[in-house]
Amino acid sequence: GQNIDQPTEMTATEGAIVQINCTYQTSGFNGLFWYQQHAGEAPTFLSYNVLDGLEEKGRFSSFLSRSKGYSYLLLKELQMKDSASYLCALMTTDSWGKFQFGAGTQVVVTP
Amino acid sequence: DAGITQSPRHKVTETGTPVTLRCHQTENHRYMYWYRQDPGHGLRLIHYSYGVKDTDKGEVSDGYSVSRSKTEDFLLTLESATSSQTSVYFCAISESLSNEQFFGPGTRLTVL
Numbered sequence: 001g002q003n004i005d006q007p008t009e010m011t012a013t014e015g016a017i018v019q020i021n022c023t024y025q026t027s028g029f030n031g032l033f034w035y036q037q038h039a040g041e042a043p044t045f046l047s048y049n050v051l052d053g054l055e056e057k058g059r060f061s062s063f064l065s066r067s068k069g070y071s072y073l074l075l076k077e078l079q080m081k082d083s084a085s086y087l088c089a090l091m092t093t094d095s096w097g098k099f100q101f102g103a104g105t106q107v108v109v110t111p
Numbered sequence: 112d113a114g115i116t117q118s119p120r121h122k123v124t125e126t127g128t129p130v131t132l133r134c135h136q137t138e139n140h141r142y143m144y145w146y147r148q149d150p151g152h153g154l155r156l157i158h159y160s161y162g163v164k165d166t167d168k169g170e171v172s173d174g175y176s177v178s179r180s181k182t183e184d185f186l187l188t189l190e191s192a193t194s195s196q197t198s199v200y201f202c203a204i205s206e207s208l209s210n211e212q213f214f215g216p217g218t219r220l221t222v223l
Contacts, residue, residue, distance in 0.1 A: 030209075031209065033211060041216070041217075042201060042214040042215060042216050042217055043154070043201070043214050044214070045211040045212070048211060087153065087154065089154075091209075096208050097142060097161070097205065097207075097208030097209075098144075098156055098159065098169065099154075099156070099212065101153040101154040101155070102153055103151060103152065103153040104153055
């Protein structure tokens with residue numbers, strides 16, 4: 001099976017930067033996805049990494065190191081609306097098309 | 112936004128009653144998924160479908176069945192609801208196995 005670990009909660013100040021780490025264990029990596037979920041709403045897709053390195057999308061960036069089983073989501077210039085849960089999801093070669101989700105990291109942005 | 116709707120959005124039922132949740136998509140995506148989300152567990156896959164009449168079990172399939180008779184509809188049935196099935200249920204769709212999944216708005220189910 002796959003273990004996916006994320007911190008439970010992080011707090012940061014408006015305008016700051018926060019880095020959400022996700023570590024995983026698998027023998028057949030096939031992709032790492034990040035989702036944002038506001039309270040009471042559906043998850044929405046943020047980013048996808050399949051190769052090592054950094055993917056940048058505006059204020060959000062995601063990094064992957066396959067050899068270390070490690071990814072992070074970087075949120076820059078934090079805004080109050082970024083307060084949400086951030087979910088890391090793993091796709092593996094033995095579960096093609098199926099995601100294994102982490103429990104999520106609750107980010108609280110304070111004024 | 113991907114065209115995904117779920118019905119009902121909220122339901123309260125009693126233990127032992129059958130319940131069917133519906134997921135409807137207008138994107139013509141081949142792959143559809145049912146998840147449940149509970150505090151501390153994140154999203155867990157119940158069943159998924161890779162085409163009409165093609166379905167398979169996820170990690171928490173016990174007590175649930177599914178059907179997909181049309182591309183656009185994926186039904187989740189609880190044959191005899193139990194209190195442990197109180198949860199928020201999300202449907203998701205995907206264009207291909209390697210693409211991101213898009214989620215419906217969710218159904219909050221309470222089993223008393």
